[in-house]
Amino acid sequence: MIGFWRKIYSKYDNVKAYTLLSPALILVILAMVVPMALMLSFSMFTQVSMMEIDYTFTFQRYIDFFQKNLLVTLLIKSIKISFLVTLITLITAYPVCYYIAFYVKKNKMLWLVLLTLPFWTSYLLRVFSWKIILGTKGVINSSLINAGILSEPLTFLMYSETAVVITLTHAWAAFALLPLYVSLEKIDFSLIEAGRDLGLSRFEVFWKITFPLSLPGVIGAILIIFIPTVGDYVTPALLGGIDGRMLSNMIQAYFGKINNIPMGAASATIMLTTVVLITIIVSNVTKRLTQRLT
Amino acid sequence: MNNSFIEINNISKHFEDVKAVNDVSFEIKEGEFFSLLGPSGCGKTTLLRLLAGFEYPTSGNLLIDGTDITALPPDKRPTNMVFQNYAIFPHLNVEKNIQFGLRKLGLSNDEIDKRVKGVLSLVKLEGYEERFSNQLSGGQRQRVALARALVRQPKVLLLDEPLGALDKKLRDEMQLELRTLQKNIGITFVFVTHDQQEAISMSDRVAVMNDGKIQQLSEPNELYKNPENIFVSDFIGETNFLKAETKSSDGEFINVSIEGLGEFKIKNNLNIAANSSDVVCSVRPESMMIAKVKSDWDICLDAKICQTSYLGEMTRFYVEAKGIDKIITVSSQHFDNQSFENNECFISMSLEDISLLNKK
Numbered sequence: 001m002i003g004f005w006r007k008i009y010s011k012y013d014n015v016k017a018y019t020l021l022s023p024a025l026i027l028v029i030l031a032m033v034v035p036m037a038l039m040l041s042f043s044m045f046t047q048v049s050m051m052e053i054d055y056t057f058t059f060q061r062y063i064d065f066f067q068k069n070l071l072v073t074l075l076i077k078s079i080k081i082s083f084l085v086t087l088i089t090l091i092t093a094y095p096v097c098y099y100i101a102f103y104v105k106k107n108k109m110l111w112l113v114l115l116t117l118p119f120w121t122s123y124l125l126r127v128f129s130w131k132i133i134l135g136t137k138g139v140i141n142s143s144l145i146n147a148g149i150l151s152e153p154l155t156f157l158m159y160s161e162t163a164v165v166i167t168l169t170h171a172w173a174a175f176a177l178l179p180l181y182v183s184l185e186k187i188d189f190s191l192i193e194a195g196r197d198l199g200l201s202r203f204e205v206f207w208k209i210t211f212p213l214s215l216p217g218v219i220g221a222i223l224i225i226f227i228p229t230v231g232d233y234v235t236p237a238l239l240g241g242i243d244g245r246m247l248s249n250m251i252q253a254y255f256g257k258i259n260n261i262p263m264g265a266a267s268a269t270i271m272l273t274t275v276v277l278i279t280i281i282v283s284n285v286t287k288r289l290t291q292r293l294t
Numbered sequence: 295m296n297n298s299f300i301e302i303n304n305i306s307k308h309f310e311d312v313k314a315v316n317d318v319s320f321e322i323k324e325g326e327f328f329s330l331l332g333p334s335g336c337g338k339t340t341l342l343r344l345l346a347g348f349e350y351p352t353s354g355n356l357l358i359d360g361t362d363i364t365a366l367p368p369d370k371r372p373t374n375m376v377f378q379n380y381a382i383f384p385h386l387n388v389e390k391n392i393q394f395g396l397r398k399l400g401l402s403n404d405e406i407d408k409r410v411k412g413v414l415s416l417v418k419l420e421g422y423e424e425r426f427s428n429q430l431s432g433g434q435r436q437r438v439a440l441a442r443a444l445v446r447q448p449k450v451l452l453l454d455e456p457l458g459a460l461d462k463k464l465r466d467e468m469q470l471e472l473r474t475l476q477k478n479i480g481i482t483f484v485f486v487t488h489d490q491q492e493a494i495s496m497s498d499r500v501a502v503m504n505d506g507k508i509q510q511l512s513e514p515n516e517l518y519k520n521p522e523n524i525f526v527s528d529f530i531g532e533t534n535f536l537k538a539e540t541k542s543s544d545g546e547f548i549n550v551s552i553e554g555l556g557e558f559k560i561k562n563n564l565n566i567a568a569n570s571s572d573v574v575c576s577v578r579p580e581s582m583m584i585a586k587v588k589s590d591w592d593i594c595l596d597a598k599i600c601q602t603s604y605l606g607e608m609t610r611f612y613v614e615a616k617g618i619d620k621i622i623t624v625s626s627q628h629f630d631n632q633s634f635e636n637n638e639c640f641i642s643m644s645l646e647d648i649s650l651l652n653k654k
Contacts, residue, residue, distance in 0.1 A: 193348050194381040196368040198395030198446065208394075212385050290385075 043265035050259060061266035071267060074247040075274065081161060081236075081246060082229040085168040089225050090218065092169075093176040097217075098210075101184035102192075112181065119174040127238050130167045134158045134239070159241025167235045172228070176221040183217025184210070212290040219283045226282070230275050247271055299324035299482055300345070300450060305354035306506075307340050314340040316506035317354070322484065322499075324359075327476050329485045329493040332503035333529070338486045339378075341503070342452050345484060346375045359449055369398075374443035375452040379459070380435045382427040388414075388438050389423035395446045413445040416475065433464050440472075444479070453485045457492060469496055490530050494518065502526050522564060524651045527576045534622050536575040538650065543568035550575065550650060554617025555593055560645050564652070572653045579625040581647035584611055584639050591642035597622075599639055602631035613641060 009016045018025070043061055046054040065071050100111050118126065133139045134157040141153035156162050187210060195205035211218075233248035240246070247267065254264030298321035307315040315337045322328045330338040343349045345356065347368035355364040363371050374395070383391050389410060396406050414420050417437040427435060436456055443451055456472075457465045473496050476483050487493050493500045494514040501511040502525070509529075510522045521527035524535070541549035541557065548562040552575050566573055588594055597613040600621060609630040612621050624641055 188379065188381065190377045190379060190381040191383060193346075193368070194375070194377060194383070194442075195394075196348075197346060197373075197375045198442065199369045199398040201369060209383060 039265045039268055042262055043269045045262045047260045047262050053261065061262050062270065064263065065266055065270055071247065071250060074245065074250055075271065077161075078230050078246040078248065078271070079274065079278065081164055081168070081244075082226050084165050085172065085229050086222055086225045088165070088169045089173050089176045090180075090221060093173055093180055093221065094218075097177055097180040097184050101181060101187070102189065108185075112177070115177055116174045118170075123171060124234065126171055127167055127235055130163070130170070131158070131239060134163050134166065159239065159244065161240070161244045163239040163241075164236050164244040164246070167239055168229050168232060171235070172225045175224045179217045179220035179224060180214065181217070183214045183220070187213045215286060215290055219286055222282055222286075223279055226279065227275055230271065297324065298322065299326070299359055300484070301357040302341075302345075303355050303357070305341070305344060305356065306352045307337075307344060307349060308352045313506045315344065315351070318506070318508055319354075320501060320508060320511055322482060324482055325480045327473065327483045327485065327496060327498045329487060329497040329500045330503060331487055331490060331493040331500050331529075332509075334488055336503040337506040338488075338503050339454060342375075342454055342484060342486045345450070346373055346452050347371050372449035373452055374446050374448040374450075375454065376436075376439045376443050376456045378454045378456065380427075380439040380456075382430075382435055382438055382442075384427050386426075387423065388419065388425050388430070391427075391438055392442050392445050395442060399446065409445050413441040416444065416479075417441045432460050433468065436460065436468065440475075444481070448481065450482045450484060453483060455487055456485075457487070457489075465492075472496065494530070502529060504529075520563060521576070521649065521651065524574060524576075524653060527649070527651055531578060532623060533576045533578050534620075536577065536618065536620075538573050538575040539571045540566060540568050540573055540650070548650065552648070553619075554615060555595070558592070558645055558648075560648055560650060562650065564650065566650055566652055574651050574653055576649050576651055577643055577647055579610065579623040580608075581643065582622075582624045583642045584613070584624045584626045584629060585642065586634065586639060588640050589642040592645045594640055594642040597639050597641045599634055599637040604631050611639075613639065615641060 009019075044057045044059065046056070046058060046060065048054050096115065100108055104111055131138070135141070136153040136155065136158060138158070140157060141150070144150045145153065191209055191213070192205055195209045196202070200208065230246075231248050233246065233252050236244050236246045236249055237252075240249075248271075251264050251267045251271070254260045254267060258264075300322040302321070303319050305315055305318050306313065318337075318341065330341060332338045340349060344351055347363070347366060347370075351364065355362055357363065358372055361372075383394065386394065392410050392413060393406060396409065401409070411420075414423070417440050419434065419437050419441060422430070422434065422438075425434075427438075430438065436459075439456070453472075457468050460468060469492060472483075485493070485497065494517065497514055499511065499513055500517055502509045502517065504525050510517060510526045512520075517526065517530050521530060527533050528535075536555070537553040539551045541551060543549070543562060543566075546562060547559050548566065548568060549557060549559050550573070551557040583589060583591065584597075595615040595617075597615040599611050599613050601612040603610045603612075608625050608627045611624045611626065611629075613624055615622055622641065
């Protein structure tokens with residue numbers, strides 16, 4: 001038996017390679033390919049009754065999706081919320097990373113660890129802490145009322161789109177910090193000095209050298225935040241109220257209390273496709289934009 | 295040519311407790327190829343960065359062509375720099391890299407094109423316009439960095455060890471080329487290097503630095519022949535140090551007793567104090583003669599060869615001489631490692647080749 005494999009291995013290099021890859025390959029197939037295939041195929045079935053599914057192939061679920069205003073609106077809202085979260089995270093995380101990469105001389109690692117410190121607690125705990133901060137009797141409202149600035153609590157803070165955006169921004173900030181930091185840290189500081197030496201102001205150097213060179217990190221951060229936040233359903237469920245509901249809450253409902261698995265699968269597939277398309281467009285546009293900048 | 299173009303007045307730069315540049319003053323002339331030479335950490339790069347505007351001095355002031363530039367940011371200074379690692383923008387091609395510094399000069403497109411073409415031919419990089427930094431060799435990158443700085447026609451070009459990353463042969467070529475280029479365009483070059491051979495072969499004048507101070511500032515041959523202190527003597531070329539003690543002095547000459555050699559009357563160029571044991575004598579390996587027979591030079595010693603190393607154009611002999619407890623290095627173009635039997639030899643030197651230096 002061993003002799004047989006030895007012969008095979010010595011003859012065919014690719015057999016050896018595939019054998020070495022097999023643990024990872026099996027994992028990818030089981031955890032990625034199979035679920036995807038299941039989701040795709042379920043999206044083409046029909047839910048007949050509570051327990052019964054008709055397994056004939058149809059694209060009707062996709063047509064249904066676009067005929068239901070609510071679903072399309074929720075899809076757009078999901079994208080809008082994620083877009084806002086991504087933008088705010090980038091705008092706030094970039095200066096922090098810039099500072100650590102270029103101005104902190106000692107203990108850079110310590111700074112990064114401290115920045116990620118809030119993320120050592122569970123996601124759910126953090127969502128609930130935001131509830132305490134943003135609620136009608138929360139930290140913000142009660143202190144503003146006690147200080148006499150407000151007579152009525154601010155209602156848009158809680159159970160709203162604002163609450164979802166704030167919470168998601170905070171929840172995903174750490175994931176933006178790392179790719180941004182790495183891409184900025186990699187920039188040779190002498191390139192920035194060279195820019196200044198060649199007659200550009202600090203501001204011009206930033207837009208023509210630093211920013212274009214940090215672009216891989218920016219795109220990385222965009223993808224890392226945008227993709228998971230589009231599909232997040234915990235935060236909108238706990239803090240979103242009616243106003244802050246997202247498509248993912250609807251998908252969850254389809255698989256849960258509504259019990260229309262094919263419709264849920266179709267919605268999920270549409271969302272997945274949209275996200276993929278958006279990420280492709282975003283990274284291309286960003287690249288083009290910076291080419292024009294320089 | 296005698297007017298000072300760059301004036302460095304009492305410049306100090308402290309980084310926390312470290313005095314990187316410590317109260318340095320000197321002048322550089324217009325059109326000069328000036329080198330700052332010293333071991334790493336001597337403050338030469340800091341001084342260059344002070345000139346470029348990347349650092350600001352703790353005290354003192356800097357003038358270029360009569361204008362005080364001490365407080366000016368780098369983009370407002372009439373200087374441009376060739377960086378040690380070239381700092382070529384990786385997201386721009388060669389042409390865009392070179393154009394980069396021209397945007398703010400308010401030139402017409404025709405003028406920009408003309409200048410870029412001109413400088414590309416100057417550094418012999420025509421046809422490389424579309425390449426990116428990672429598609430260029432070390433030597434080509436160096437040329438791009440040079441072109442990018444020169445295209446702005448600065449009053450002063452600052453070069454931070456630009457040849458350090460090149461291999462020996464390319465470095466020798468570039469040395470010659472840089473020198474020719476500088477003579478042709480007439481821009482003042484301030485060149486930082488730790489390579490004494492490079493500094494000596496290229497420069498009009500060299501400032502040797504150590505511990506944030508200028509040790510000696512003179513023309514290359516002066517530096518080699520008449521080092522002013524033990525650091526310069528040791529750093530420039532090779533030398534043998536011999537223990538010595540000064541006796542009486544009559545102004546121009548001084549009596550010196552040198553270990554193993556006896557007492558001699560030699561020229562006292564550096565005004566070294568009489569009756570001091572804080573002195574040392576230095577003799578270059580190539581100013582000594584190694585021979586099979588006794589010579590009639592001022593000093594001739596019985597010696598034994600311990601080791602030889604053959605270098606092609608010459609051979610270096612490590613010899614033990616009677617009365618000197620240190621191995622002496624002698625180099626010879628005439629003899630090689632097979633010339634001596636039984637390792638017996640004579641080494642000779644003449645008094646004018648012995649220089650007397652203060653230990654501190």
